[in-house]
Amino acid sequence: MDISEVVRRSGLPASTLRFYEQKGLIASVGRRGLHRVFAAGVLEQLSLIALGRAAGFSLNEIAAMFGADGRPRIERQRLLEKADELDQSIKQLTAMRDGLRHAAACSAPSHLECPKFRRLMGLAGAGVIGERRNGASGKK
Amino acid sequence: MDISEVVRRSGLPASTLRFYEQKGLIASVGRRGLHRVFAAGVLEQLSLIALGRAAGFSLNEIAAMFGADGRPRIERQRLLEKADELDQSIKQLTAMRDGLRHAAACSAPSHLECPKFRRLMGLAGAGVIGERRNGASGKK
DNA sequence: CCTTGACCTCAAGTCGACTTTAAGTAGCAA
DNA sequence: TTGCTACTTAAAGTCGACTTGAGGTCAAGG
Structure with a gap:
């Protein structure tokens, strides 16, 4: 080819x-x-x-992860570690998603008045919610 | 301050x-x-x-999202859109996590022999699984 | 044989979110 | 007043994953 x-x-x-x-x-x-x-x-x-x-x-x-031969040499341990990382991400994203949905529906005049929103802010400010560089890329 | x-x-x-x-x-x-x-x-x-x-x-x-005054002017619509994006991400990450766990446990001699793994590969290759630049940053 | 265009290389540019560096200024303690 | 630092600026550097551009080569079709 x-x-x-x-x-x-x-x-x-x-x-x-x-x-x-x-x-x-x-x-x-x-x-x-x-x-x-x-x-x-x-x-x-x-x-x-x-x-x-x-x-x-x-x-x-x-x-x-590729041997010199070109065949993959993947350590199962690495896969499990990455799976655990993903679990972490999933938890954070889920919390974030729920928070966003709530904020969108929330009746408080400003989001700043909503306790749930403020709690989420607090977590993010404290770095509890992971720093992400990019998530779901909304490609065109 | x-x-x-x-x-x-x-x-x-x-x-x-x-x-x-x-x-x-x-x-x-x-x-x-x-x-x-x-x-x-x-x-x-x-x-x-x-x-x-x-x-x-x-x-x-x-x-x-900040008005000139410094107060947030957040459109609820944007929040819902982002929530939907996160939902997408979460689905993808969940599939990926499960795939990784399976691959780690899979008895096939090489991952390439595992049908589930190959299916995941196919999806990723076809771009069905979103391109991510960074997910859970494993900070020190 | 000659042209064309697909391929080649190497260097530099891009993007986002910052950090680093060099050189300068000034508030405050002694 | 001196001098220490914490602050200031503007510009350049970093990182990862590529993309772009300039300039060059050559296999294949007419």
């Missing part, structure tokens, strides 16, 4: 594939002239990378 | 307070010499900002 086919079948832009190759996340099996040639297995690897990203692993972490 | 007191009572570094002021998220009531002087209300505002951040709003979005 040449890169354009991988682009077509993975949905990722070529720039991302080159970037992933540079980072050691995927590898081309060789070149035809200058052009990269990929094995079919790269698609599976890309799915795995997407999965890792969705689970919240960084590209570096994901890279560390 | 001078900036050091806000630092002490909010837990945020002074650089962040200056940055927030520059972005128009907070305002000092004046200066004593060069030194900023803050009103007590700034602490409440900072909590509100923290809350907004935790809910997944960007600083710019949060800035837009």
Whole structure:
């Protein structure tokens, strides 16, 4: 497969594939002239990378999970840790979601007058509610 | 209050307070010499900002929620939208968490042999599972 | 054979939310 | 008055995951 086919079948832009190759996340099996040639297995690897990203692993972490052979070497322990992290996130997001729904429905003239809202504010201010950089990206 | 007191009572570094002021998220009531002087209300505002951040709003979005007076002008509609986004996130994270737990427990020799794992991979590869930049930050 | 356009490389740019650094100022204690 | 610091500024740097741009190569189709 040449890169354009991988682009077509993975949905990722070529720039991302080159970037992933540079980072050691995927590898081309060789070149035809200058052009990269990929094995079919790269698609599976890309799915795995997407999965890792969705689970919240960084590209570096994901890279560390691939053996030099390209096959995944995933420690079950890491998976459980990440699952626990996700549990934490889920709890926080659930609290946040409920808080937002309440605030939207709340009859208090200003949100600042609503005790529930103030409680949520207090928690966030105290850092009890995790700092997130990005959650559900509302892509166009 | 001078900036050091806000630092002490909010837990945020002074650089962040200056940055927030520059972005128009907070305002000092004046200066004593060069030194900023803050009103007590700034602490409440900072909590509100923290809350907004935790809910997944960007600083710019949060800035837009404050009237020129400094009081929040929050549209209930926005809150409901964000709550729906969070619901989406929660569903995805829950699926991911369960998938990770399964993969960790799964008896298949390689994760690639596990049908559940492969299904999750497929979903992630197809972009069905949202792209996240950061979830539960495992801070030190 | 020649053109075309898909591919290549390397460097730099982007985005968000801050932090860091360098250089300067001034309130307050001694 | 001196001098210590805590404060000030503006600009640049950081981090992660890519994207973009400039300039170059070459495989394939006409």
